[in-house]
Amino acid sequence: MHILTIVCYNISIAMAERQDHKEEYVFRNVQLFKNATLGTGSYGAVCKAKCDQLLCAAKLLYPVLLQMTVPDFGKEHRHPFRRFETECAFLSRINHPNIVQYLGTYRDPDTNAPVLLMELMDESLTHFLESSPGDIPYHIQVNVSYDIAQALAFLHSNGIIHRDLTSNNVLLIAGTRAKVTDFGMSKFRDINVTRLATMTTCPGTPAFMSPEALNEPPVYTEKLDNFSFGVLLVQTATRQFPKPTDRFITRELVDPRFPNQAIQANVPVPEIERRQAHMSLIEPTHPLFPIARNCLKDRDVERPSSQQLCQTLDALKRTPQYQESSQQDLHQMLREKDEQLQVNQEIITENQKTITQNNEQLHTKDMQNHQLTTRLGRATEENQILQQDRVTIQQEAEARERQLRRLNQELQSSEENTAALQQAIDQRDREVTQLRQTLASKNEEIHDLSTRMHQVTLQDEQATPMKPPEPPVCIGYGSSAVIGDKAYFNTRGGTRVILCNR
Structure with missing residues (x-):
C-alpha cells in the first residue's frame, strides 16, 4: 500500500x-x-x-x-x-x-x-471528431467551443498562456462537456503589460500556431491561444485536421534600389489564404465561420479577446438555430431511445419466454431433485444402518480374530505339549521294545532251562523212589524261587522244577 x-x-x-x-x-x-x-x-x-x-x-x-x-x-x-x-x-x-x-x-x-x-475523461476532441459518423450537431459545436473559450478566458485573466491548444489537448465527457488539459507548454506573462513582449520559442503544434509565434524571435501575447482557438473552430465544424500551406511564397518584386529590375523574394502568405482549403469546407452562413475568420487574423490586435469569444458564443446559445439543433438532437436522442427501448422490449419479451421455459425446466428439475432428495434420504438411512451393521460386524470380526489368536496360541501350546508327550511315548516305546527283546531272550533261556530240568526230572524219577509231593509253590509269571534243593520257574508252560546240585 x-x-x-x-x-x-x-x-x-x-x-x-x-x-x-x-x-x-x-x-x-x-x-x-x-x-x-x-x-x-x-x-x-x-x-x-x-x-x-x-x-x-x-x-x-x-x-x-x-x-x-x-x-x-x-x-x-x-x-x-x-x-x-x-x-x-x-x-x-x-x-x-x-x-x-x-x-x-x-x-x-x-x-x-x-x-x-x-x-x-472519456476521450479527446480529436478522437470524437474522427469517430463521429456524420457532422457534429450545431449546438454541440457551440457548446464545445464555449467551454474552450471559458477555459481560455480564465487562463488569460490569470496571466497564463497555454501555448499548445490543439484538439488533442481538449478532452470531452459524454461528447458534450469540454475541458482543456496539457499545460506542459504553458507560461506566465505579466497581466499588467499591454505591449508585446519577446518570449521564448513557442513549442506548440505548428498547424495551430499563429504567425507571430513562428517568427524568430517570437513575439506574442495570449492572443496566440485565440488563434489556435480559431483553428479548433474550423476543425470542429469540418471534422478535418488542419493542414495549412507553406507560410511563405516566392514572388517577383521590384527592387527598391533598381526600379527597372525584379528580385525573387519570400513573401508571407496570409493565414486565411494558407487555410483556405480548410475554411472552404464550412458554409459561409455557418455562425462559427465569422468567429473563426476573426481569430485567424494575422495581426493579434485584430483578433477578439477570450472574453469577447465567450460573449459571442454565449449569444449563439440563445439563437433559434441553436435551440432548433438542440431540439433536433433531443428528438433524435428520443427516437434512438425509443428504438433502443423497442429493441430492449423485444429482447425482454424473448428473455421472458426464455425465463418461462427455464422456469418450467427448473420446476421439472425441482421435482426430480425432490425425488432424488427422497431417495437420497432413504439411501442415507440405509447407509446408516449398513454403517451400524458394518461396525457390529467389525466388532464381531475383531472378537473372532482375538479368539482365533487365543486358539492359535492354545493350539501352538498343545502342539508343543503333544510333541513333548510324543517324544516321551517314543522313548517309552523304545524302552518297552528293549524290555520285550530282553524278556524274549530270557524266556528262551528259561525254556531251554525248563527243558533240561524236565529231562533231568524224568531221569531223576526213574532213578529214585517216589517221594511225597512238594508243597505247592506259587510264584509270579516270569519269576523264580528256590526251595530246598529245587528251583521253581514260572513259565508259559507252567511251573518248572529243577534240582539244584549244591
Missing part, C-alpha cells in the same frame, strides 16, 4: 508569487493500470489509475527521458522533466470547470519516475 501525500508545486518565480498556500491531499492506495493506455505523447503516456476508490488518469514520463541533460537557456520547454514540472505547477493552482482537475503527483514504485494524476 502506497500512501501518497500531494503538495502543490512551487517551481517558477511567477508561480511562487501567486502561491498563497499549499493544499495537501492524501491517497492511501494508488494503482496504475499501465496496460489501459488512454493516449501517448512526445514525452509520456496517459493510462488509467485508481486512487483509493476514485478512477482517474495518470500521465507517466518515459523513464529514458529522465536521463536527458538540461538544455540551453531559453529552451527549457524541450526538457521533458521541466515540462512535467511546469504542468504540475500550473494544474496545482488551477481550479475551473473547463480545465481538467489536478489530483496530485507521486513516484511510480516500479521506475521511480514522477506520475501526474488527473480526473478521468
Whole structure:
C-alpha cells in the first residue's frame, strides 16, 4: 500500500508569487493500470489509475527521458522533466470547470519516475471528431467551443498562456462537456503589460500556431491561444485536421534600389489564404465561420479577446438555430431511445419466454431433485444402518480374530505339549521294545532251562523212589524261587522244577 501525500508545486518565480498556500491531499492506495493506455505523447503516456476508490488518469514520463541533460537557456520547454514540472505547477493552482482537475503527483514504485494524476475523461476532441459518423450537431459545436473559450478566458485573466491548444489537448465527457488539459507548454506573462513582449520559442503544434509565434524571435501575447482557438473552430465544424500551406511564397518584386529590375523574394502568405482549403469546407452562413475568420487574423490586435469569444458564443446559445439543433438532437436522442427501448422490449419479451421455459425446466428439475432428495434420504438411512451393521460386524470380526489368536496360541501350546508327550511315548516305546527283546531272550533261556530240568526230572524219577509231593509253590509269571534243593520257574508252560546240585 502506497500512501501518497500531494503538495502543490512551487517551481517558477511567477508561480511562487501567486502561491498563497499549499493544499495537501492524501491517497492511501494508488494503482496504475499501465496496460489501459488512454493516449501517448512526445514525452509520456496517459493510462488509467485508481486512487483509493476514485478512477482517474495518470500521465507517466518515459523513464529514458529522465536521463536527458538540461538544455540551453531559453529552451527549457524541450526538457521533458521541466515540462512535467511546469504542468504540475500550473494544474496545482488551477481550479475551473473547463480545465481538467489536478489530483496530485507521486513516484511510480516500479521506475521511480514522477506520475501526474488527473480526473478521468472519456476521450479527446480529436478522437470524437474522427469517430463521429456524420457532422457534429450545431449546438454541440457551440457548446464545445464555449467551454474552450471559458477555459481560455480564465487562463488569460490569470496571466497564463497555454501555448499548445490543439484538439488533442481538449478532452470531452459524454461528447458534450469540454475541458482543456496539457499545460506542459504553458507560461506566465505579466497581466499588467499591454505591449508585446519577446518570449521564448513557442513549442506548440505548428498547424495551430499563429504567425507571430513562428517568427524568430517570437513575439506574442495570449492572443496566440485565440488563434489556435480559431483553428479548433474550423476543425470542429469540418471534422478535418488542419493542414495549412507553406507560410511563405516566392514572388517577383521590384527592387527598391533598381526600379527597372525584379528580385525573387519570400513573401508571407496570409493565414486565411494558407487555410483556405480548410475554411472552404464550412458554409459561409455557418455562425462559427465569422468567429473563426476573426481569430485567424494575422495581426493579434485584430483578433477578439477570450472574453469577447465567450460573449459571442454565449449569444449563439440563445439563437433559434441553436435551440432548433438542440431540439433536433433531443428528438433524435428520443427516437434512438425509443428504438433502443423497442429493441430492449423485444429482447425482454424473448428473455421472458426464455425465463418461462427455464422456469418450467427448473420446476421439472425441482421435482426430480425432490425425488432424488427422497431417495437420497432413504439411501442415507440405509447407509446408516449398513454403517451400524458394518461396525457390529467389525466388532464381531475383531472378537473372532482375538479368539482365533487365543486358539492359535492354545493350539501352538498343545502342539508343543503333544510333541513333548510324543517324544516321551517314543522313548517309552523304545524302552518297552528293549524290555520285550530282553524278556524274549530270557524266556528262551528259561525254556531251554525248563527243558533240561524236565529231562533231568524224568531221569531223576526213574532213578529214585517216589517221594511225597512238594508243597505247592506259587510264584509270579516270569519269576523264580528256590526251595530246598529245587528251583521253581514260572513259565508259559507252567511251573518248572529243577534240582539244584549244591
